[in-house]
Amino acid sequence: MIQTLDLLGSPDPRHVIDRAVEALTAGSLIALPADTSYVIAGLQSHRSAAERLRRTASPRTITCLLFGSQEAAAEHLPRTTTQSERFVRRCWPGPVVLRFVSADADATSGEDRDAAVETVSSFLVPESPVTREVIGLLPGPLAAQIPLERQAALGDPRAFAESAGAEVEVLIDGGPLTANQTPSVVDLSETSWQIAHEGAVDAATLENYACQTLLFVCTGNTCRSPMAEAIFRKLLSERLECRPEELVSRGYRVMSAGLSAAPQWPASPEANELMQKWSLSLKEHRSQPVTPALLAQADAVFTMTEQHRALILDYDANLQDRVRTLSPDGSDVSDPFGGSMQDYEECAVQIKRCLEEIVEEIASGDR
Template identity: 35%
Template sequence: MTDIIDIRTCDDPRDAIHRVVERLAAGDFVGLPTETGYVLATQVSQTEAVARLRELCGESLVLAVKSAHEAFDLIPVIDKQGERLLQRLLPGPVVIEAKCEDGAGLVTALSRPVRKAVEREGYVRLRAPDQEILAAIQRLTASPLVLSPEPEGPPLASPSALLARYPADVPVVIDDGPPLHAGRCTTVRLGDGDWSVTETGLLDEAAIRERMCVGIMFVCTGNTCRSPLAEAMFRKMLAERLNCSEDELTRHGIFVTSAGISAGYDMPAAAESLALAEEFGLNLARHRSRPLTDELLGRADHVFAMTAGHRDSILSVRPDLAGRIHLLSREGLDIADPIGGGPAEYERCRAEIERELLVVLDTLPIDPQPMRG
């Protein structure tokens, strides 16, 4: 009989996690939540269990990794394009298919049956689920996990759906409620310096291409005055430099955005910024504010803060990003918030931002290239 543990209401979540780890070490199947649905899991070191899971599923399994860095340890022959793709997509709702050369990486140390179980057409299948409970279990297991693939049709959005799909002896299933993004993972196959989507899922090719871009982000407080102006001006400057439309910038490998340290969601640009933008041929009508998140920071290669306070606020929680976070002013000066001021104050702010953006445009180490697709 399967013990379904609701991790949200149980007395001791840590005890539940340790029970799962024990069952995995014993060679059992366990049911686990991911961000897209529920899966069966076993440990890669349990060759017999992996073989049984492969037979039960009837198709290739997926090797679960904790992060892109663990994927590099498993398959070190991934090229620079592949490395960037993994760094931008993992963890997340993506299955990566990568070639594995004999003798290269930890994946070649897997037993032949296990390696065969996680391969499809000669490509090893990897996934880094973005799910807190599963990640906690991964940290405690002695070897990586092997997961069941997502079936065709509706996602397995509950433990009962998982058990109905796979009639097997499953001692324990962790219930963490409905998945955050119920659906299918996108499958991306890595080639020689290239990649292709072989199975479309929650991320389409355009979204992946955007994440692969060199990310440039401007940050202020509320994302309604300074940073939207900087974003709009820089997009226009880049498009003119590259002789393309602003909508085509991602095809040249560049993504420009903005955010606010204390911003809310979906606020329009300030009326004064809208009027000023229109005067200079910029379009802020579609702008909607958004707060600065860890996900946005992860996608940004260059972050330009309007003030030292903004920069220090980011670095206080992400000191590892010190090399990416810069003051927009090359002289180290703050660009003051014009909110509450008159038209002259907004024009002063715009002119300061424009002057600094021209320097960025000429000195930023980016190499725009037409992108695939």
């Protein structure tokens, strides 16, 4: 009979988490909430638990390792590439399974290939706080069977436990999950990536996650950084011989933000007018503030001044290698806000000159 630990009804949720940790450490299989459904999990390093978990596998599930944080998962990844780092940084925590395809798995096909990848090289950092807290108290990751088929019962803790079979001994009842979705699965080889299963995170979002993301930062995100974003899109698309709207499909995402920006403000009238003269448009631009999530997504952050750069690094010194001033010599791009059209023109010319060098760097790196 399955022992139910009622997380929502418990006067002390910590007691539920401790009981789950004890059960897992002793080798029990438990059912617990993940992002898209309940899952069956056991301590990966416990031989008996791992063997019994394998017996619960089906063609409708994927076996993967669950970690409590990006950092913990990164220590166990079979390899690290620029592409895998982007997915780790942008997908997790969240409902995306990353499968690292080995050279041997690349050479096989069909069911053998799937089995090789799923049992050896699939990873997930779930968004569920309780699941991540449980994992964080264990001596190692959990191995889990993740459903890849949408069924209402998968989000109902009691119905899931009843269908799970005799191998499951403990249920963490965190209430019903209403999403009724499956995780997305991304296969990563040494040189490429592909969507193996489209689930809660759609293909367009995953394509954005895969892009090299460049972020331009000023103060209010209404003058300098929007102009830099628009000019850069034009220069890069010309260099790649594509349309600006095709940059994502070519592997580039371009954004701008402001350190003191209020959300949803349009570009300044002067910036709008000048960009129109340059055959560019800021009509759809809306300001956004710099946030931790935005900085985490960016592969490169270009600031208009040294002070902007210093403020970002004061927030997170780990961004040192990804944040630099727009000007290669570290000089500031002066703020034209409140100035004349000539001030805006001089600012845009300075920005364009700096961006031409950055575009050439990117193009040279792609060769």
